[in-house]
Structure formats: structure tokens, C-alpha cells
Amino acid sequence: MKNSSGTAREKGTDLLKVRNLHVEGFSDERWHPIVRGVDLSLKRGEVLGLIGESGAGKSTIGLAAMGYAKPGCRITQGSVLFDGVDLLSMTEARRRRLRGSRIAYVAQSAAAWFNPAHRLLDQTVETAVAHGIASRDKANSDAIDLYRRLQLPEPESIGFRYPHQVSGGQLQRAMTAMAMACRPDLIVFDEPTTALDVTTQVEVLASIRRIVEDFNTAAIYVTHDLAVVAQMADRIMVLRHGQTVEEADTRQMLTAPAQEYTRTLWAVRKLAKPEIQTHDHILSIDNVTAAYAGRVKVLVDVSIKVPRGRTVAVVGESGSGKSTLARVVTGLLPAISGSISFDAKPLPLSLKERSKDLLRRIQMIYQSPDSALNPRQTVEEIIARPLEFYLGLKGQQRDRRIAELMHMIEMDEGFLDRLPGELSGGQKQRICLARALAANPELIICDEVTSALDQIVQEEMLTLLMRLQRELGISYIFITHDIATVRAIADEVVVMHQGKVVEQGLKTEILTPPHAAYTELLLSSVPEMDPDWLTTLLARRKNQGIASAAG
Amino acid sequence: MLAKRAARAADGAPLGIRMRVNPVAKTVLQRLGLGLVTLFIVSIIIFSAIAMLPGDFAKATLGQSATPETVAALQHEIGLDRPPIQRYFSWIGKMAQGDFGSSFASRTGYRRTVAEIIAPRLYNTMFLAVMTALVAVPLALGLGILAALYRNSWFDRLVNTVTLTTISFPEFFVAYILAFLIISRDTFAGTQFAQSLPVWLAVSINWTLNVVPKFPTLANISDQTPFWEHVWRAALPSITLTLVIVAHMMRMTRAAIINMLSSPYIDMARLKGMRPMVIVLRHALPNAWAPIVTVVAFNLAYLIVGVVVVEVVFVYPGVGQLMVDAVKSRDVPVVQACALVFAATYILLNLIADIISIATNPRLLHPR
Structure with a gap:
């Protein structure tokens, strides 16, 4: 045998x-x-x-x-x-x-x-x-x-x-x-x-x-x-x-x-966005270090710049610190050291010290809409909340804005009195997007927002995000582990590994060889449609292993 | 002990490096500390509550006809004229050294310590509690496991209905019904009711009643009572208490196991071809201990602190009755000691439940 x-x-x-x-x-x-x-x-x-x-x-x-x-x-x-x-x-x-x-x-x-x-x-x-x-x-x-x-x-x-x-x-x-x-x-x-x-x-x-x-x-x-x-x-x-x-x-x-x-x-995902370089940065993270419970450092000396109206894709495996980065930017987990500046002004590290207006300008969308949406609130209540909280909209003004937002996320107003449980995964994620948009943010942090969705729905969601960026000039920090998603939406790419930035730069620079060693490992591990891909890859790695061991 | 640990940590390790204390031991120490704090707070509450009772020992014993002078003299003799704060600290200080103090009923030359009053009563209460627990806990767990295994079957429904019925009656009612059944053994045949029934039915009811052993309906115990005699006399109170507490524990066992049965790893066990009994015992139960143990601890505490009604019905000389009597006569040291013993029991049993919950959780017991 x-x-x-x-x-x-x-x-x-x-x-x-x-x-x-x-x-x-x-x-x-x-x-x-x-x-x-x-x-x-x-x-x-x-x-x-x-x-x-x-x-x-x-x-x-x-x-x-x-x-x-x-x-x-x-x-x-x-x-x-x-x-x-x-x-x-x-x-x-x-x-x-x-x-x-x-x-x-x-x-x-x-x-x-x-x-x-x-x-x-x-x-x-x-x-x-x-x-x-x-x-x-x-x-x-x-x-x-x-x-x-x-x-x-x-x-x-x-x-x-x-x-x-x-x-x-x-x-x-x-x-x-x-x-x-x-x-x-x-x-x-x-x-x-x-x-x-x-x-x-x-x-x-x-x-x-x-x-x-x-x-x-x-x-x-x-x-x-x-x-x-x-x-x-x-x-x-x-x-x-x-x-x-x-x-x-x-x-x-x-x-x-x-x-x-x-x-x-x-059909391999057709979406691909040509990158645009900008030197006008909306957010700049400088030498930030963060830790949970004052012990294990999950981010070490991280510096990232987010260009205005563009998308920075943060890629890395679980444990690389990419979601922690989102928590640091939002202020949920104040950094131990380093500084963050937003729109050329220093941003307080802790959520508690930020003004309501600063909170409004940075919004976040999570991976799992099921846990991010209150299952007992209707779609209307969910979207109306930031309108009332940040902007103080009431009555007709509020209703008009809700209708506008629903139009933006390409959903019918008939959904307004539904509960999240009555929506599909893709629709729920759109509602999360609408809630973020309701605050008129300048920066949206998207944490693995498409990874729980089916291929076709993913593509629709990404197209929508890109259209909104073009129309509203929103900047995205897009956290993902999926390289195809990066190709589809990013202008700049940050590769993270074990809490550190391995490489960052324009998308084409990062995705075309030569790469840093870890980037190479990450990119070569993404499965391809070729049925011989795994065999070839294993053989190549084995040869390289032997070569490096011999040399 | 804590100071010793702190000292060791301080002289050995440089700042920032903490000693690796076993997390379980750490949690246990923490809980123990918290338990002591709770006990301290409870002691304050007990003391203030009793201080607020109308009347005092002197007035209660001397009666209404006593002159203010005699009352004052007795108050002075037992220290009731001192300010409450002073009395509290002298009481709690002695308590911390294990001195429960003297009963107000002591006289010069005839000192009765609280410890010697409580000890035999506490022994009786413990005896009844342990005896009941030894039957009730395995019974409840067994029934709960079987009910979870055969859930929604007639067995499950029967067990649920019966235990719910017994818990729905007040305990004294259950006690009297049981006592009545025992008495009916001898009297049933002569009642009008029995004579109105067809002969075969009356005979079989009488036969069934006679199958039940003739438990004593009065559980009078003294310190000379031999062990098995004690068990025999305490049987009826014990059965009553069993009927009262089994429902809780059984239903929690059932619910906790059924809750676990929807976990993916239970699906896995099924897909590995495990028998249902193995699935429940090996795969569900080990993960269900925490809620079960909490409810068991709660009920065991009840067996010690909450059985006064049953004690009264069967005239069983336990701590509960002692406390009620002491409250009546305003024998404050005895009341306080009883209350503190009860509080300590509660805290200790809950501590044990916490420790078992931790010890059955491999995530805490075996950190990464």
C-alpha cells in the first residue's frame, strides 16, 4: 500500500x-x-x-x-x-x-x-x-x-x-x-x-x-x-x-x-483596479506599539500611511496583528507608544479622549454582520441611530437621508422595516456599510468584510465599495487575508507578519517579484486553479529547501 | 501566607517579571480571600440586624415586672450597656480566634459557651445534611443524565412531572403527607374511606402501605443515640428534604447536558459511531459540570441553613431550631454564631463549586 x-x-x-x-x-x-x-x-x-x-x-x-x-x-x-x-x-x-x-x-x-x-x-x-x-x-x-x-x-x-x-x-x-x-x-x-x-x-x-x-x-x-x-x-x-x-x-x-x-x-475575479498614487495622507500611523492586557505585544513599531480617497489593503495571516491595527486606529485599544495623526492633526490614542466629531469621521465595518447588527432592531433603526447620534437629524430630514443611504447601497426601501435575521449575508453587510456611511465618515476601516460572503456576492460588495469611494472620496483601510481581494481594490498594500510590517508600497510593487521572503511565502501559498499547482509548489519548495540546506 | 508569597516574589525576581503561579491556585486563593471579605461584611450585617431587634436579653428574661434597676444590672453583667461598635469588635475579635463567646444564659459559676451549645446541634444538622446529600445528589444526577439521554420520552416526562410536583409543595406539607402515610399504615384499614372501597382495593392499598417501613414520625435524637439508630430516626426528614431538593439538581443536570448535546463535538462523537450513553457520559457531561455543580452547592447549602421547618415538623434537634429559640430569648451570642456558621457554609460550598468548575475546565487547568 x-x-x-x-x-x-x-x-x-x-x-x-x-x-x-x-x-x-x-x-x-x-x-x-x-x-x-x-x-x-x-x-x-x-x-x-x-x-x-x-x-x-x-x-x-x-x-x-x-x-x-x-x-x-x-x-x-x-x-x-x-x-x-x-x-x-x-x-x-x-x-x-x-x-x-x-x-x-x-x-x-x-x-x-x-x-x-x-x-x-x-x-x-x-x-x-x-x-x-x-x-x-x-x-x-x-x-x-x-x-x-x-x-x-x-x-x-x-x-x-x-x-x-x-x-x-x-x-x-x-x-x-x-x-x-x-x-x-x-x-x-x-x-x-x-x-x-x-x-x-x-x-x-x-x-x-x-x-x-x-x-x-x-x-x-x-x-x-x-x-x-x-x-x-x-x-x-x-x-x-x-x-x-x-x-x-x-x-x-x-x-x-x-x-x-x-x-x-x-471565471477568475475580473475586478481589478488600477492603482493611483497620492501623497496627500488622511491618516498616518507612526511607530505604534500595542499590547493586550499590558503583556504580549501584538503590534511592534508599526508605521502606515493612508492616502486620502484611496484604499490601503492590510494583508497578513491570523495573529499578524491586522485586526489589532483596526482596534488601535479606532481607539478601542489605545496604543502604548507611537502616535497617530488624522487629517494632519494628532489623534488622541484612546477612544475616550476623542470628540464626537472625530468619532464620526472614522467608521468601521466588521467581518461578521450577524454579530455587528442588533438582531432586535429593524434596518431603519440601525441606520437612523448614527444619523441621530452624530448629526442630530430628525423627522423628515432623517427619513430623506435614510432613503438616500438605501439608494447608495443599492437596496430597496422596502427592506427598512425588516430585521437583520430576514436578510441574506450580503444584504446584512450592506446594512453595516449604510450604517457606517450614515455618519459621513472620511475613513472606513473594513475588517475582512467580504470573507464570510460567497464569491459572487463578494464581487458585488467590492464593486459597491469602489463606486462609493469614487463618488464620495472615502478612504478605506481594508483588512483581508485574500490576495484576490487585494488585487481588486487596493491602491497600496501593507504586508503584516507577527505584529510587524514586512513590506508596504504601491500594489504593483508589492505583488510583483522580487518580494520580501514572507510576502513570497504568502503569495505562493494562494492556491491556483491549475490542478498541478500543489505538486509543483511542493516540489519547488523541497528543491529550494535542499538547495538552501546544501548552500 | 500572602505576605510570604509577596516577599518571595519581591526578593527573587526583578521588576516586571512575575512569578508563574499556577492559575488555578491563584484563582482559588483569590476566591478564598473574597470569601473571607464576604464573611466579614456578613458579620457586620448580622450584628447590625440583631442590634436592631426590639428588646434585649435582659428585658426578655426578667419579664415585664422587672424594675429598671435589675434590668440595668443584668445588662451590665452581660455587657449590653457598652456601645454597639465596641461590642461588635470584641465579638468579631474573639470570633477570629475561634472563641464563640458565652451564652447570655450563663450565670456566675455556670458558664455555658456558645460552642458547647451549638456543637451537638450542628452535628445533628450536618448528619441530616450529609445523609440526605448522599442519597439526593447521586439520585438527581442519575435521573438528570437518564432524562437527558431519553429526552422527550415517557421516562423523561414522568421524572419531570414527579420532581416538579414535589418541589411545588411547601416542604412542611410534604413532611406532613409523609408522616400521614406512615400513620396510615396502621389506621387505614379502620377508616371509613377504606370501608367504602371495594375489598380488593382496600386490601391492596393496605398492603402497599405496609411495604413502607415504619419510619419514626418523631426524630428525637440525643447524643447517646447510636449511629444506625440516628439514621433510622432521621429517615423521614431526610426523605422529605430529598424530595424537595432533587428537582432542582435533576433539572439542571438535564438542561446542562442537553445544552451540550447541540455542540459540534457531540455531532462528531455521533459520526464516530459512539453509543448515546457514551456520548452523554464521556462527551457531554465533562463539559457540563460547571452549571450542575453550582446548583448542587446551592442545594447542599439549603440542607444546612434552610431546614428549620422540617426540623420543627419532625422535632429534630438541629441548628435551625436552636437559632429560632435563641432569637426568641434574645440570646444574641448564639444567634450571631448560628448566622455566621450559616454564612460560612454558604460561602464555603460556593467556593468548592467554583473550584470544581475550574478543575473541570481544561482551558484553565492546562493553559497553553
């Missing part, structure tokens, strides 16, 4: 056959269809990619392939034949015996899917021991072997840590080890790298791909990221509204998609 790690993988007999699958979910007092008649089949050792936007039903299908429906969902029709037996009609006890031992699951957010109360090793071997597949000792040593294969640091001892004691990327690999523990025939990967940084993602993808090949495990790989699925899957199935759009081999799907919808997904 070990020496089958070449590119040509032996594809065996049929393993999984899903026929006419229907799943419903319960919300708003009634059952809604989530999956509507999906067929799917998988051979031994084959990897099938399920791709689609949020709400396409891809995760639900992944779970249904294990004969499982989440609480609040039910499988209403169809059959799931696993190795010739229908998972849906067998007894719960028989399904339990299959789960974990022959079909396993790897979830998106390992931090939430690992039990916080138990050590990693105990959770990794639990299935093998409970199903009587291996003794505790044997399972332990096997788990350590798996940790080593997945390239986890300190494989002998990492299992004795608790989930909160290891990083996200390590946790995701530990979860893969947990799924592998019984050497299942099939693993369902549900967006296993979506929550990770790009540089970590590369490592996890490589680990997963290698181990799946080593053990010739069949897999269903669920993701919304095409470039990722291109690296992992033999075959891709595109889903929309719970139905199959099309299905083909990976290379064929990438080069010649048959359906119009697929092509819109495929």
Missing part, C-alpha cells in the same frame, strides 16, 4: 452509490428542501469534490453519505448504498458500527469539533477502541504513527495536549488522524482548510493528500474553493440549490465546463 503514492492511483470497485437523495431542514416553523434529488457515486480510492456556494447543500450531502442528518434536518427520500448496503434503511446500531470505522468525517472548524474536555490522543483512538478494532496500546502507537505521517510536530507527545493547546492547522491534521484511525474506506472532508491561513492550508492540504493516497482511501471533499478542490479531487461535482449542476473529471471540468453557472464560478 505504501508504494502506491505515485500519481496513478488504482481505482477500485464501486464503494458508495447515492440515489435520488432528498434532505429537508426545519426552520421558520416549516420544512424546507435542502437537497433535491442528488445522485452520486464513488469508487474505492477515488476523491470526489463537491463544490458550490453556501446553501448549495454540499455539507448536507457529505453528512448524508454517512447516513447522518444534523439535528433539525431529515433525509426524506433516496438511498445511500455503502458497499452494497443501504445506510438509510439499516438499524441505528449497524450504522453506528460503520461510522468511525469504515466511514469517517473531518469537519471544517476543528476547534469546535474536538471535545475541549479530552486530550487529542484519547479522542483519536476512541473509535478504534470502542469498535473493538484495536487494543488501547496498539491504537495509541498507531495514532502516533499517523501524527508523524501528517507531519505534526512532536508526534509522540502532541497527543497528550488538549485541543486548545495546539494551533488550528495542527488541530485540523489531528482530526484527519482521528478519521484515519480505523483506516476507513471513505472519509468525508467538510471544508477542512477553510478556516486556516493560506500558508497553513498548503501544509494541511499536502498532508491530507498524501495520507489519502497512502491508504488508498476514498474521499468526498466538500469546499467552496475551486482552486483547492482542483488540487484534491479526481472528479468534481458542482451543486446549486441542492441539485447537481454538472459533474466531470477535474481537468475536464476546469478546462471545459459545460454549464453557464459553472463558468461564472470559474
Whole structure:
């Protein structure tokens, strides 16, 4: 089995056959269809990619392939034949015996899917021991072997840590080890790298791909990221509204998609803005250092200038300090040292010392509109609040301005009496934007505002932001981890790593080689549509590693 | 102790580098300190509340016919003529040294210390509390876990209904019903009600009643009562208290576990093919201890400080009755000592609950 790690993988007999699958979910007092008649089949050792936007039903299908429906969902029709037996009609006890031992699951957010109360090793071997597949000792040593294969640091001892004691990327690999523990025939990967940084993602993808090949495990790989699925899957199935759009081999799907919808997904983001250089700066951050609870420094000696009416994109991985930067600029976290000047006047570091007018001029939009909007206030109340608070608008004046703002964010006034819960993700983020605009700000800090949105909605949101900048001359600090977003909107780019600015300058300067070493690592880790991208990248890094070790 | 730690930290480490104290130990010390502060504040409240009571010991014992001179003499003898602030500090100062003082009922040559008055009563109260807790806590946890496991089944509904019913009645009512049932053992057959029933029904009710052991309806205990005899006599009060406190703890256990069951890691356990019992016991319960322990501590505290009504019904000589009697006779040192013991119990049990909550949270126990 070990020496089958070449590119040509032996594809065996049929393993999984899903026929006419229907799943419903319960919300708003009634059952809604989530999956509507999906067929799917998988051979031994084959990897099938399920791709689609949020709400396409891809995760639900992944779970249904294990004969499982989440609480609040039910499988209403169809059959799931696993190795010739229908998972849906067998007894719960028989399904339990299959789960974990022959079909396993790897979830998106390992931090939430690992039990916080138990050590990693105990959770990794639990299935093998409970199903009587291996003794505790044997399972332990096997788990350590798996940790080593997945390239986890300190494989002998990492299992004795608790989930909160290891990083996200390590946790995701530990979860893969947990799924592998019984050497299942099939693993369902549900967006296993979506929550990770790009540089970590590369490592996890490589680990997963290698181990799946080593053990010739069949897999269903669920993701919304095409470039990722291109690296992992033999075959891709595109889903929309719970139905199959099309299905083909990976290379064929990438080069010649048959359906119009697929092509819109495929089209690399067309948005690209030519940069404009300005020397008139609205905000200038000078040698700022900040720390939480007076201890760990999260920003060290950071200096950034924001040109007036332009966009500065701040890129970096989680923990790079980019969100802290936003908190420092807004004054939520006063800097320990350094200075900030706004519109050529010094800006008090602490929120409490800023005048109401200064507060008005700098606004912020957050990543998750769900937590940034009060679920009990209507859209009108949400937008009216800054109008009343900052500008003292009342009555007709207020209503007229609200109508104007709704027009600006391209939404109908009919939405005004809705609650945030009744809006889509993209609409909610627009409401957040309208609330920020209501204060007539000069600078808006956008903290990962598009990362929770689907590709197409993202593009609309970015276009809107750019139009508003042209019309109103607002400056943006745009915090993101997504390089494609940077290409679309930035004039200048700041690359951050571990609380420091690695590089900054005009977009083209930063994005074209030569880069600083970290920028190079970051840019090269962004997956590309080419199915050979990961293989090539790993080979190149290996060569460079050898070269540098030799030199 | 704190001073010692501070001294060690000061001479060893240069400024800015703090000693790494185990965070759990740190929290425990903090809570302990807070508990002492609370106890101090409570002592002030107790003292002022009692000082505000109308009348005093001298007037209460000497009666209405006493002359002002005799009252003043007695007041002077037991120190009631001193200003309240002075009395408070002398009381709390002695208390801190473990001296509970003397009862006002002492006379020259016949000193009765508060400690010797309270000790046997406190032993009885503790005896009843521990005995009840040993039954009630495992019962409540077990029922709660089973109810969570088989939630929305007839078992779950039955347990919920029964425990809700028992908690809805005032405790003295539950106590009297139980006592009535015991008495009915012997009297049922002779009642008019029994004779109006069909014979088979009357006989089977009588048989059922006779299955119940004949617990004593009066729990009179002395310090000579042997251990098992004590258990036997305290059975009925203990059952009453069990019925009163099980509902709370059971419902919290059930709710805390069910709350955990919607976590992603429970989904994961299901997808790993774990049996429902394993999911509840190994995956949900360890994360649910904090709320459960808090409610258990609250109920255990009730067993010590809140059982006076049950004590009265079964004439059980516990601290509760002692305190009520002492309030009646204005025997202030005894009242104050009882109140302080109650407060300390509350604080201590809550402290223990906090510590257990921390100890069951690996994030706090094993920092990164």
C-alpha cells in the first residue's frame, strides 16, 4: 500500500452509490428542501469534490453519505448504498458500527469539533477502541504513527495536549488522524482548510493528500474553493440549490465546463483596479506599539500611511496583528507608544479622549454582520441611530437621508422595516456599510468584510465599495487575508507578519517579484486553479529547501 | 501566607517579571480571600440586624415586672450597656480566634459557651445534611443524565412531572403527607374511606402501605443515640428534604447536558459511531459540570441553613431550631454564631463549586 503514492492511483470497485437523495431542514416553523434529488457515486480510492456556494447543500450531502442528518434536518427520500448496503434503511446500531470505522468525517472548524474536555490522543483512538478494532496500546502507537505521517510536530507527545493547546492547522491534521484511525474506506472532508491561513492550508492540504493516497482511501471533499478542490479531487461535482449542476473529471471540468453557472464560478475575479498614487495622507500611523492586557505585544513599531480617497489593503495571516491595527486606529485599544495623526492633526490614542466629531469621521465595518447588527432592531433603526447620534437629524430630514443611504447601497426601501435575521449575508453587510456611511465618515476601516460572503456576492460588495469611494472620496483601510481581494481594490498594500510590517508600497510593487521572503511565502501559498499547482509548489519548495540546506 | 508569597516574589525576581503561579491556585486563593471579605461584611450585617431587634436579653428574661434597676444590672453583667461598635469588635475579635463567646444564659459559676451549645446541634444538622446529600445528589444526577439521554420520552416526562410536583409543595406539607402515610399504615384499614372501597382495593392499598417501613414520625435524637439508630430516626426528614431538593439538581443536570448535546463535538462523537450513553457520559457531561455543580452547592447549602421547618415538623434537634429559640430569648451570642456558621457554609460550598468548575475546565487547568 505504501508504494502506491505515485500519481496513478488504482481505482477500485464501486464503494458508495447515492440515489435520488432528498434532505429537508426545519426552520421558520416549516420544512424546507435542502437537497433535491442528488445522485452520486464513488469508487474505492477515488476523491470526489463537491463544490458550490453556501446553501448549495454540499455539507448536507457529505453528512448524508454517512447516513447522518444534523439535528433539525431529515433525509426524506433516496438511498445511500455503502458497499452494497443501504445506510438509510439499516438499524441505528449497524450504522453506528460503520461510522468511525469504515466511514469517517473531518469537519471544517476543528476547534469546535474536538471535545475541549479530552486530550487529542484519547479522542483519536476512541473509535478504534470502542469498535473493538484495536487494543488501547496498539491504537495509541498507531495514532502516533499517523501524527508523524501528517507531519505534526512532536508526534509522540502532541497527543497528550488538549485541543486548545495546539494551533488550528495542527488541530485540523489531528482530526484527519482521528478519521484515519480505523483506516476507513471513505472519509468525508467538510471544508477542512477553510478556516486556516493560506500558508497553513498548503501544509494541511499536502498532508491530507498524501495520507489519502497512502491508504488508498476514498474521499468526498466538500469546499467552496475551486482552486483547492482542483488540487484534491479526481472528479468534481458542482451543486446549486441542492441539485447537481454538472459533474466531470477535474481537468475536464476546469478546462471545459459545460454549464453557464459553472463558468461564472470559474471565471477568475475580473475586478481589478488600477492603482493611483497620492501623497496627500488622511491618516498616518507612526511607530505604534500595542499590547493586550499590558503583556504580549501584538503590534511592534508599526508605521502606515493612508492616502486620502484611496484604499490601503492590510494583508497578513491570523495573529499578524491586522485586526489589532483596526482596534488601535479606532481607539478601542489605545496604543502604548507611537502616535497617530488624522487629517494632519494628532489623534488622541484612546477612544475616550476623542470628540464626537472625530468619532464620526472614522467608521468601521466588521467581518461578521450577524454579530455587528442588533438582531432586535429593524434596518431603519440601525441606520437612523448614527444619523441621530452624530448629526442630530430628525423627522423628515432623517427619513430623506435614510432613503438616500438605501439608494447608495443599492437596496430597496422596502427592506427598512425588516430585521437583520430576514436578510441574506450580503444584504446584512450592506446594512453595516449604510450604517457606517450614515455618519459621513472620511475613513472606513473594513475588517475582512467580504470573507464570510460567497464569491459572487463578494464581487458585488467590492464593486459597491469602489463606486462609493469614487463618488464620495472615502478612504478605506481594508483588512483581508485574500490576495484576490487585494488585487481588486487596493491602491497600496501593507504586508503584516507577527505584529510587524514586512513590506508596504504601491500594489504593483508589492505583488510583483522580487518580494520580501514572507510576502513570497504568502503569495505562493494562494492556491491556483491549475490542478498541478500543489505538486509543483511542493516540489519547488523541497528543491529550494535542499538547495538552501546544501548552500 | 500572602505576605510570604509577596516577599518571595519581591526578593527573587526583578521588576516586571512575575512569578508563574499556577492559575488555578491563584484563582482559588483569590476566591478564598473574597470569601473571607464576604464573611466579614456578613458579620457586620448580622450584628447590625440583631442590634436592631426590639428588646434585649435582659428585658426578655426578667419579664415585664422587672424594675429598671435589675434590668440595668443584668445588662451590665452581660455587657449590653457598652456601645454597639465596641461590642461588635470584641465579638468579631474573639470570633477570629475561634472563641464563640458565652451564652447570655450563663450565670456566675455556670458558664455555658456558645460552642458547647451549638456543637451537638450542628452535628445533628450536618448528619441530616450529609445523609440526605448522599442519597439526593447521586439520585438527581442519575435521573438528570437518564432524562437527558431519553429526552422527550415517557421516562423523561414522568421524572419531570414527579420532581416538579414535589418541589411545588411547601416542604412542611410534604413532611406532613409523609408522616400521614406512615400513620396510615396502621389506621387505614379502620377508616371509613377504606370501608367504602371495594375489598380488593382496600386490601391492596393496605398492603402497599405496609411495604413502607415504619419510619419514626418523631426524630428525637440525643447524643447517646447510636449511629444506625440516628439514621433510622432521621429517615423521614431526610426523605422529605430529598424530595424537595432533587428537582432542582435533576433539572439542571438535564438542561446542562442537553445544552451540550447541540455542540459540534457531540455531532462528531455521533459520526464516530459512539453509543448515546457514551456520548452523554464521556462527551457531554465533562463539559457540563460547571452549571450542575453550582446548583448542587446551592442545594447542599439549603440542607444546612434552610431546614428549620422540617426540623420543627419532625422535632429534630438541629441548628435551625436552636437559632429560632435563641432569637426568641434574645440570646444574641448564639444567634450571631448560628448566622455566621450559616454564612460560612454558604460561602464555603460556593467556593468548592467554583473550584470544581475550574478543575473541570481544561482551558484553565492546562493553559497553553
